[in-house]
Amino acid sequence: MRTIGWMATGLALIALAVAGWWYRNALADPVERRATIVLPDWPRGAQPVMIAALSDIHIGNATMDAARLTRIVAQINAAGPDLVMIAGDYVAGHDDGVARAGARDLVAPLSRLRAPLGVVAVLGNHDQSVPQAIREGLERAGVTVLDNAAVQRGPLAIGGAGDAFSHHHDLPATVRAMMPLPGAKVILTHSPDLSLDVPPGIGVLFAGHTHCGQGVLPIIGAPRVFWQPGLMCGLVRRGDLTSVIGAGLGTSGVPFRVNAPPDFWLVTLKGH
Incomplete structure (x- = not known):
């Protein structure tokens, strides 16, 4: 019995050590991943644009608070992006109280983001419990929030589509809003599943x-799969569309x- 007890203690210590290691991994500084994508509809004479693409902040749980997010914002600013795009899931869980607190805690860190073409964002599935509070928090931080709508930023016409996982997307409306705008067409959304329905003429989805x-x-x-096969991570090419799928920060x-590991993408878009 004593031997069994020592074995159980040893296994428990190993389990604690492994859990501690995995927790430290979650707190690590995000990896900066880089890519360059050439777009055929790039406006003639326009300079390349470097986009910092991030997602899944999930503020309010054990791995993300305002202090950590502030450090990450400083890391993003140091990379010198022209434009920042945030692909949703700003708060942790689905509790209204946690979400409202998270919406407040986002403001100060995200207001520090610096990019000449600004910051554009969409909401994710975790943001749907109190979407108005989160939208208002983002807007107080100087972030433009799109909901099946579009905006022009420099040489880009950006369509911000609602989250497909939580059925808040309206891709036809997003595309209609994009098409009158001058510039290369890109889509920002939360779930990469939307990429399966993107029509021709759009080169990138974040x-x-x-x-x-x-x-x-x-x-x-x-162990848990909430996405279509082949759409888990990284650069995914399907026809003329390149999807940039980040690991998120939280x-x-x-x-x-x-x-x-947590990451964000630095994607340079340019013409031939």
């Missing part, structure tokens, strides 16, 4: 939602990350 699996275990892989559910 999304988050998947956390790149968040917990990608050996052999088992990502966590959802358990406060761990395994083989899926």
